[in-house]
Structure formats: C-alpha cells, structure tokens
Amino acid sequence: MQKTLFALALLFTLTASAQTDKYAQVMQKNIALLDSAKSIDELQSLAGTFERIGDAEKTKWLPYYYAALAQTWIGWNPATKDKDANSQKINAYLAKAEALEKNAELYAVENMSATQQMLVDPQSRFMTYGKTAADALQKGMQTDPNNPRLYYLQAMSVFGTPPQFGGGKDKAKPLFEKSIALFKSAQPKPLYPTWGQKQAEDMLAQCQ
Amino acid sequence: MKRTALILALILFAGWLTAQTRVSGTVKDTKGHPIRGASITIKDSYDGATSDSLGNFHFQTNEKGNFTLAITNIGYNPVEQPITLAGSPIELRIALKEQLSELKAVTITAGSFTAGDAKRGAVLSSLDVATTAGSNADITAALKTLPGAQQVGEQEGLFVRGGAGYEAKQYIDGTLVNNPYYTSVPDIAQRGRFSPFLFKGTVFSTGGYSALYGQALSSVVLLESIDLPEKSEIDATISPIIVGLGTQQLAKNKKYSYGFSYNYVNVGLYFKAIKQVPDYFTMPQFHNGDFNFRFKTKNGGMVKYYTTFAYNDLGLRRQDWDSLNMKDAFSLTNHNWYNNLSWREYLNNGWKMDLGAGYSTNLDNLGQQVQNAMNMPKSFADTAFWMNFKNFQVDQRQDLSQIKAVFDKKLGGISSIRFGSEYMYAYNNQRYRNPSYHTDSLYRFHDHYNAVFVESDIFLTNELAAKLGLRYEHSTIINKSDLAPRVSLAYKTGPFAQVSLAYGIFYQKPENSQLFYTTNVGFTRATHYILNYQRMTKDQIFRVEAYYKKYDDLIKTVPLSYFYNRYNNTGNGYAKGFELFWRDKKSIKDFDYWISYSYLDTKRDYLNFTERMTPNFAATHTASIVMKRFFTRIKSGFNVTYSYATGRPYYNIVLNNAKFDMTDQGKTKDYHSLNFSAEWVPSVGNTKARTFWVLFASVSNVLGYNAVYGYNYSYSGLYKQPVTPPANRFYFIGCFLSWGVDRSQDAINNNL
Numbered sequence: 001m002q003k004t005l006f007a008l009a010l011l012f013t014l015t016a017s018a019q020t021d022k023y024a025q026v027m028q029k030n031i032a033l034l035d036s037a038k039s040i041d042e043l044q045s046l047a048g049t050f051e052r053i054g055d056a057e058k059t060k061w062l063p064y065y066y067a068a069l070a071q072t073w074i075g076w077n078p079a080t081k082d083k084d085a086n087s088q089k090i091n092a093y094l095a096k097a098e099a100l101e102k103n104a105e106l107y108a109v110e111n112m113s114a115t116q117q118m119l120v121d122p123q124s125r126f127m128t129y130g131k132t133a134a135d136a137l138q139k140g141m142q143t144d145p146n147n148p149r150l151y152y153l154q155a156m157s158v159f160g161t162p163p164q165f166g167g168g169k170d171k172a173k174p175l176f177e178k179s180i181a182l183f184k185s186a187q188p189k190p191l192y193p194t195w196g197q198k199q200a201e202d203m204l205a206q207c208q
Numbered sequence: 209m210k211r212t213a214l215i216l217a218l219i220l221f222a223g224w225l226t227a228q229t230r231v232s233g234t235v236k237d238t239k240g241h242p243i244r245g246a247s248i249t250i251k252d253s254y255d256g257a258t259s260d261s262l263g264n265f266h267f268q269t270n271e272k273g274n275f276t277l278a279i280t281n282i283g284y285n286p287v288e289q290p291i292t293l294a295g296s297p298i299e300l301r302i303a304l305k306e307q308l309s310e311l312k313a314v315t316i317t318a319g320s321f322t323a324g325d326a327k328r329g330a331v332l333s334s335l336d337v338a339t340t341a342g343s344n345a346d347i348t349a350a351l352k353t354l355p356g357a358q359q360v361g362e363q364e365g366l367f368v369r370g371g372a373g374y375e376a377k378q379y380i381d382g383t384l385v386n387n388p389y390y391t392s393v394p395d396i397a398q399r400g401r402f403s404p405f406l407f408k409g410t411v412f413s414t415g416g417y418s419a420l421y422g423q424a425l426s427s428v429v430l431l432e433s434i435d436l437p438e439k440s441e442i443d444a445t446i447s448p449i450i451v452g453l454g455t456q457q458l459a460k461n462k463k464y465s466y467g468f469s470y471n472y473v474n475v476g477l478y479f480k481a482i483k484q485v486p487d488y489f490t491m492p493q494f495h496n497g498d499f500n501f502r503f504k505t506k507n508g509g510m511v512k513y514y515t516t517f518a519y520n521d522l523g524l525r526r527q528d529w530d531s532l533n534m535k536d537a538f539s540l541t542n543h544n545w546y547n548n549l550s551w552r553e554y555l556n557n558g559w560k561m562d563l564g565a566g567y568s569t570n571l572d573n574l575g576q577q578v579q580n581a582m583n584m585p586k587s588f589a590d591t592a593f594w595m596n597f598k599n600f601q602v603d604q605r606q607d608l609s610q611i612k613a614v615f616d617k618k619l620g621g622i623s624s625i626r627f628g629s630e631y632m633y634a635y636n637n638q639r640y641r642n643p644s645y646h647t648d649s650l651y652r653f654h655d656h657y658n659a660v661f662v663e664s665d666i667f668l669t670n671e672l673a674a675k676l677g678l679r680y681e682h683s684t685i686i687n688k689s690d691l692a693p694r695v696s697l698a699y700k701t702g703p704f705a706q707v708s709l710a711y712g713i714f715y716q717k718p719e720n721s722q723l724f725y726t727t728n729v730g731f732t733r734a735t736h737y738i739l740n741y742q743r744m745t746k747d748q749i750f751r752v753e754a755y756y757k758k759y760d761d762l763i764k765t766v767p768l769s770y771f772y773n774r775y776n777n778t779g780n781g782y783a784k785g786f787e788l789f790w791r792d793k794k795s796i797k798d799f800d801y802w803i804s805y806s807y808l809d810t811k812r813d814y815l816n817f818t819e820r821m822t823p824n825f826a827a828t829h830t831a832s833i834v835m836k837r838f839f840t841r842i843k844s845g846f847n848v849t850y851s852y853a854t855g856r857p858y859y860n861i862v863l864n865n866a867k868f869d870m871t872d873q874g875k876t877k878d879y880h881s882l883n884f885s886a887e888w889v890p891s892v893g894n895t896k897a898r899t900f901w902v903l904f905a906s907v908s909n910v911l912g913y914n915a916v917y918g919y920n921y922s923y924s925g926l927y928k929q930p931v932t933p934p935a936n937r938f939y940f941i942g943c944f945l946s947w948g949v950d951r952s953q954d955a956i957n958n959n960l
Contacts, residue, residue: 041260048247048258121746
C-alpha cells in the first residue's frame with residue numbers, strides 16, 4: 001500500500017515537473033531566440049509566441065513580459081512607422097502581465113513604450129508621454145531600487161537630453177556606471193530578464 | 209518504476225511523432241491587403257504563429273482534436289473559428305475587418321485650423337502665439353499670420369475671406385465672448401483681452417464651421433481653457449510698460465485649483481521715450497484682474513469658472529482733417545467684467561454633456577471734442593454741421609447673459625451625434641449727446657436669442673467621414689427665424705493626406721449700431737463652399753484650400769440726413785479665392801517656419817457703397833512668413849515674421865441729395881512689416897533653480913516702413929489724410945518670472 005502510494009506520488013511529481021519543464025524549455029528556447037532576433041518579422045513572431053504561452057499558462061507574467069519586450073524592440077526599429085499602434089500592442093501585453101504581478105521589470109518596459117510614443121512628437125507629447133515615461137521609471141525604482149535596467153533607462157534618458165537642459169554624457173556616466181555595477185551583482189532567477197548589461201557597457205564607452 | 213517512466217516517455221514521444229498537424233494560411237483585410245503581425249493561436253495551447261509581411265503564416269502543432277483558432281490584431285475585430293486537428297495539413301484564408309478608430313480616422317479639415325498642445329493636428333500652440341514675432345502675445349495678431357486673415361492694422365478683429373471684422377466671433381469653452389477686444393479707438397487696432405496662456409487649444413475656422421456656432425458670417429475662433437494647472441506657482445511680469453503678479457494653486461489631491469492675477473499697463477513712460485504721432489493727453493493705462501476656480505468631478509468631468517475685470521482709459525489728440533490748425537481730442541474710459549462657467553461631464557452609455565453659462569457687461573464712456581491750437585474747445589456756426597458732429601459724448605453699455613447645453617452621444621464605433629440649445633439675453637444701450645446741438649438721445653434694445661442645433665459625425669469607414677448639422681435660430685429684436693444647414697465630408701487619400709469638402713449657410717444679426725435705429729431688418733446671410741487638401745506629418749503641414757462665399761441680405765444704409773440713417777437688407781456680395789499654408793519643423797534642426805499665402809477676390813454692396821465694390825479691408829494678395837529658432841547653447845530663441853499685403857482700396861463716399869455718391873477712390877501702397885523678437889531663458893536645464901525667468905524683447909516693423917492703411921477725407925473732399933499707425937516701430941522688453949514650476953520648460957519642449 002505504502003509502495004503504491006509512493007509510486008503514485010512519484011508519478012504525480014514527475015508529470016507535474018514534466019509540465020513545468022515544458023514551460024521552462026519553451027521559454028528558454030524563445031528567450032534565446034529573442035536575444036538573437038533581428039528582423040521585425042522574427043520579433044513579431046516571438047511576441048506572438050510569448051503571448052500564446054502566457055495565454056495557455058494563465059498564471060505566469062513572464063511570457064507577457066517577453067511579448068511586450070519583443071514588441072518594444074520592434075518599436076525601437078526605425079522601420080516601424082506607426083509607433084502609437086506598436087505601443088498600443090506593448091501596453092496590451094503589459095496590461096495582461098500586470099494583472100498577474102506588478103514589478104520593476106514591467107515598469108521598465110512601460111518606460112520604453114511611453115518614450116517611443118513621446119519621441120513621435122516631443123514638443124507636443126513631452127507633457128503627456130514624457131511624464132508617463134518618467135513616472136514609470138520612478139515607480140519602478142520605488143518597487144526595486146536595485147534594478148540595473150531601470151538605471152540603464154534613466155541613464156539613456158539623461159544621455160539623450162542636451163547638456164543645456166541638464167543632461168549629457170557627464171551626467172549620464174555615473175548612472176551607466178551604477179547600472180553596470182548592479183548588473184554585476186545581480187542574480188536573476190531562472191527565466192528572468194538579463195538584458196541590458198552589454199548595452200550599458202557600450203553606452204559607458206561612448207561617455208568616456 | 210523506471211520502466212513505467214520509460215514507457216510513458218516513449219508513448220509521449222510516439223505521440224509527438226505521429227500527431228503533428230501543419231496549419232498554414234494567409235491573413236488579409238477586407239480589401240485583400242495582407243496584414244502583418246496578426247496573431248494566430250490555438251486557444252489554450254502554446255501553438256500558433258504570427259503572420260509575416262505578406263500575411264502568410266504556418267506552424268506545426270501536436271494537439272489533436274477539436275480546438276478554437278483565434279486570430280487577433282490590434283486595430284481589427286478579432287476572429288475565432290473552430291478547427292479540427294487530425295494530422296492532415298490545414299490551409300486557411302482569414303479576413304479581418306478593420307475597427308473604426310479615432311486615431312486612424314479621417315478628420316474634417318475644411319475651413320479650420322486646429323491649434324493646441326494636446327492635439328496632434330496642432331498648428332499654433334500658446335507658445336507659438338507668444339513667440340510669433342510681431343504678435344506680442346496677442347492671439348489675433350498671431351492668427352493673422354495664417355491664411356485667410358487680412359493684415360488690417362487700423363481696426364481690431366479678424367477680417368476673414370472678404371468678411372468684415374464683426375463677422376468673426378470668439379468663443380471661450382463654447383460660449384460667445386461679447387467684447388473680445390479692448391474698446392475701439394478710431395484708426396488704432398486694439399489688442400484682444402485674453403492671454404494665450406489661458407488656453408490649451410485654439411481653433412481658427414475660416415469657414416464651414418459646425419452647427420454648434422452661429423451668428424458669425426465669416427469665422428469663429430474657438431478657445432478652450434486649460435483644465436487643472438500642472439503645479440502650483442507664482443508668476444510675475446516686469447517691464448517698463450507692464451507689471452503683473454499672479455498665482456495658480458493646485459490642491460495636493462490634484463482635484464481642484466484656483467488662481468488669481470493682477471496686472472497694470474501704463475505706456476506713459478514708453479510714449480515719453482518713443483515719439484507717437486497722436487498727442488496723448490491721458491496716457492493709456494489698463495488694470496486687469498482675474499480669478500479662476502476649477503475642479504474635477506467624480507467621473508472625470510470638469511467644472512471651470514473664470515472671471516476677469518478690466519478698466520482702461522486713454523485720451524489722444526490728432527490733427528483734424530478739415531482744418532489744419534485744429535485737433536480732434538478723443539477720450540475713452542472702459543469697464544469690462546467677464547464671467548464664464550462651464551461644466552463638462554461624462555455620463556453613462558457614451559453620453560457626454562457640456563454646459564456653459566456666461567455673463568459679461570461692458571461700459572464705455574467715450575467722447576470727442578474739436579480743439580484749437582491751444583487745446584481749447586472750439587465751437588462752430590450751425591451751418592458747419594460736419595464740424596459740429598465731431599463734438600460728441602457717447603456712453604454705452606453691452607450686457608450679455610447666456611446659457612448653452614450640448615449633449616453628445618457616441619454611436620457604434622466612433623460615430624457620434626450631438627445636439628443642444630443656446631439662449632442669450634442681450635441688453636444694449638447708448639446715450640448720445642452732442643453739445644453743439646444740445647441733443648441727448650438714448651437708444652436701447654433687448655434681444656432674446658434662441659438656438660437649437662443637432663449635428664452628427666458619421667464615419668462610414670476610417671477613410672470616409674461626414675458631418676451633418678442643422679441649426680435653428682430666432683432673435684426677438686428683429687423677430688426673425690432662420691434654419692442653417694451645414695455639411696462637411698472628408699476622405700483620406702493616403703496615410704497623411706486627405707481631401708475635405710464643406711458647405712454651409714451662416715446667419716448673423718445686424719450690428720447694435722444699426723439695430724438702435726432700425727429693427728425692421730432680417731438676418732444677414734453667407735453661404736460657404738470650401739474644398740481643401742491637406743497633407744500632414746508630425747513635423748510638416750501642407751494645405752491648400754479654395755473657397756467661394758456668397759453674401760446675401762447684407763445691411764444697406766438708407767440716408768435720411770447727414771447723421772440719421774435707416775437700414776435694410778438689400779446688400780449682397782461674394783468672396784472667392786484660394787490659400788496655401790506650409791509649416792516645416794523638420795528640414796533644419798531646431799528651426800521652425802511657416803509660410804502662408806492668400807488670394808482674395810471679393811466685392812460687396814453694403815452700407816453706403818454705391819455699387820458692388822471691393823471693401824477697404826480686402827487686399828488681393830496677402831502673405832506671411834514666420835521663422836523661429838532656439839539655440840540651446842546660448843539658451844536663446846530668435847523669431848522673425850515678415851508680412852506682406854498688396855494695397856487696399858479706399859473711397860470717399862459722400863451724401864448728395866439723399867443719395868450716396870463716390871467722389872474719389874484709390875488704392876493704398878503695398879503693406880510690408882518685418883518683426884523681430886528674442887527670448888533668453890537662463891534657467892534652461894538648471895533643474896535646481898528655484899526662480900525661473902524669461903527675458904523677452906521685440907521690435908515691430910524693424911525696417912520702419914511707413915504703413916498707410918487708408919485715408920480720411922475732409923468734408924470738401926479736397927484733402928485726404930493718411931491713416932497710419934501711431935508710431936512706426938513698437939518696442940517691448942519684459943521679464944517673466946515664475947516660482948514653483950519651470951515655465952522655461954515650455955520653451956525647451958517647444959524646441960526639442
């Protein structure tokens with residue numbers, strides 16, 4: 001009897017872990033694809049894949065996060081003309097993720113989405129989308145003061161602001177440095193985002 | 209145990225091998241264009257694909273049995289269809305229907321320039337108004353650099369497409385402004401009463417406007433006041449001619465705000481330093497105080513109250529045009545109190561409500577006296593009546609109370625219907641005294657004006673939209689009603705380009721000065737036909753517009769004596785022309801410029817005109833170029849405006865045997881004006897600064913061109929005196945300070 005129970009328990013654990021393994025495997029594979037994806041079609045297809053994983057899993061925010069992230073990389077591509085429509089997609093993924101969990105990584109993507117919309121017409125949009133972007137950064141830093149990606153994004157925003165307006169290389173440099181230091185000490189959980197360190201190092205080189 | 213697991217794995221693996229189904233196909237829109245980026249998903253599985261740039265997709269799935277396939281893409285209605293996965297390949301053709309969306313949909317542009325910070329179609333923002341050289345932060349002056357408006361310098365108002373100044377009306381938050389300008393001084397244009405910084409958006413419509421607005425034959429300027437300010441602040445203005453202090457306080461919960469300000473203008477010092485043609489015996493001075501209170505309602509609606517009180521006086525002497533050793537001394541005192549209350553509320557089921565109420569009262573005490581070389585009053589024999597009529601005292605008052613309600617209902621998608629009603633009660637009186645003849649007459653009238661209107665925005669597709677409107681109006685003073693239809697169509701010809709058409713009938717009551725004498729008149733009428741093409745990207749706008757405007761029932765003057773007239777509706781006329789506008793913020797970095805050109809052909813027979821004639825406020829060709837550049841390195845911006853207009857006609861029309869005769873006519877020389885302004889914003893970029901300030905300087909008519917706006921004829925008709933500006937150039941230097949919020953941020957954002 002005890003043996004049978006043990007066998008059943010073991011079988012149950014095995015199938016359960018097979019289930020999670022399938023999730024982890026698929027996620028790992030697609031995260032690797034996302035890291036190497038270049039074309040808009042590749043990224044778009046990955047965003048769709050992550051969304052399907054999220055929809056099927058129902059309780060995991062990470063697939064939606066990666067869907068939003070893939071969509072954000074599409075937004076940074078100059079070939080993407082309609083940034084508003086693209087950000088609408090990013091925000092739709094973010095909304096699905098945030099319904100499950102609100103965290104600093106999602107705020108980082110929200111910041112990029114709003115920044116992309118702001119850049120469409122900085123003059124008239126600074127007060128709206130620019131503020132949304134800044135608010136997202138601030139909320140993110142409140143949630144996780146040691147998130148390296150948020151410091152990287154803040155540094156990027158300072159880097160892009162002319163020195164006369166309180167930005168520039170000199171002011172961005174310490175922020176890139178702080179971001180890289182945080183990247184080095186960060187210990188991300190499996191499947192959690194890791195992007196940003198190389199970008200921050202490249203930018204820091206430009207600040208020298 | 210191991211064995212069981214192995215078998216299990218084998219079964220799974222076998223299943224993997226045998227049950228794969230290939231699903232492929234294309235996703236297109238209803239017109240057959242491929243859709244890129246649509247998501248195709250087997251519900252509750254990981255399997256699916258995303259369509260590529262040709263709309264193609266394919267994927268393999270291990271699922272077996274009956275599932276639902278979901279196809280989604282933002283901007284399209286989602287589609288779900290059952291799918292049976294059994295191993296054999298499946299090929300699908302999917303069509304998605306585009307959702308109607310406000311972002312993508314065409315907007316009707318015929319006749320109107322939208323200006324504002326919030327809207328993407330911004331043509332002029334408040335800061336654009338302030339940094340347009342020559343405007344000196346006057347909204348009307350800045351609007352004159354847009355096509356359709358004339359460069360009229362001797363009278364305030366917007367003279368649009370062959371229309372007189374009074375044919376253009378201004379609305380704040382939906383309600384009419386009775387006295388938008390400071391009271392007229394003969395031959396000197398006055399400024400508008402309202403600062404551009406009160407408003408978040410301005411629509412300048414040069415024709416074909418919505419059924420929500422009536423009583424304007426030519427044009428409406430729609431000003432939308434800002435909701436809650438972004439932060440609390442204190443502002444101060446210091447300049448040799450103006451001092452001001454004000455505050456805006458925003459509640460901590462960001463639900464309500466209030467603010468008040470006061471400013472005082474006295475040009476005495478300035479007129480002593482810069483010589484003026486008229487001899488000012490009372491230096492123009494202006495007191496302005498205002499107060500506002502605004503709060504957000506529970507459902508995101510907004511209640512706003514704004515009031516302003518203004519007092520000004522002035523006195524000036526000018527050369528009399530009948531006698532070279534006499535002068536005409538004109539003096540004016542004005543009190544004005546303006547109130548505006550508005551309530552915008554979002555109701556259930558897609559309903560929106562806009563309520564507005566207004567009260568304003570305006571009191572003028574003005575007079576003129578003929579004086580001799582010693583500035584002493586001069587009297588004349590009874591027979592020199594043309595001189596005696598130059599001595600007068602007028603005390604007049606205009607009160608307007610009004611309410612307006614507009615209800616807006618969203619229909620399926622983005623189409624909507626709105627309807628509402630407007631009621632205005634106007635009281636006008638005028639006491640006219642002539643000391644030479646000991647006359648003392650009081651004219652007055654009341655008018656109850658009612659209007660109901662209905663309008664519908666119908667989007668047939670994202671590319672094709674129609675706006676249909678109808679307005680009914682009734683005025684008790686003339687006891688007439690009218691029915692004004694308005695129709696506009698817009699068709700999107702490309703991602704940034706569109707064609708619009710507008711047609712409408714517009715009615716307007718005769719002016720107060722006519723109604724004092726005759727009430728047995730009807731509405732004047734204009735019919736507009738407009739064709740517009742516009743191409744707009746985020747940094748560039750190109751538009752071309754052609755129009756034809758027909759005037760009917762214009763007021764004609766029937767002379768009874770040298771001074772007394774009656775009026776009737778036998779006048780008529782037309783205006784036709786085309787206009788070009790080009791604005792570019794992209795081609796040169798940090799450089800923003802616009803060019804406008806208007807061609808106008810207009811004639812009308814109205815007032816004392818002897819036949820259809822081109823009115824004296826209409827130039828055939830008008831052009832402006834406005835340039836702005838901000839240099840971040842030196843924290844300064846420089847602005848240049850050049851305006852040009854061909855000469856305008858002038859006439860000497862005299863009364864001869866109870867009939868008007870034209871004894872002389874001509875055309876003024878061309879008009880040129882080159883204006884310059886610069887701002888220095890030292891706190892740009894200094895995020896730690898507590899005090900933010902902007903130093904602003906401007907010179908109007910830099911080249912000192914001698915403008916002539918027209919001529920005044922002596923009674924004999926033998927002498928004509930040119931109408932010129934009071935001084936060739938106007939200089940302004942001022943410092944704007946603010947504590948609490950960085951006003952200089954505006955300047956930066958404008959130039960990013």
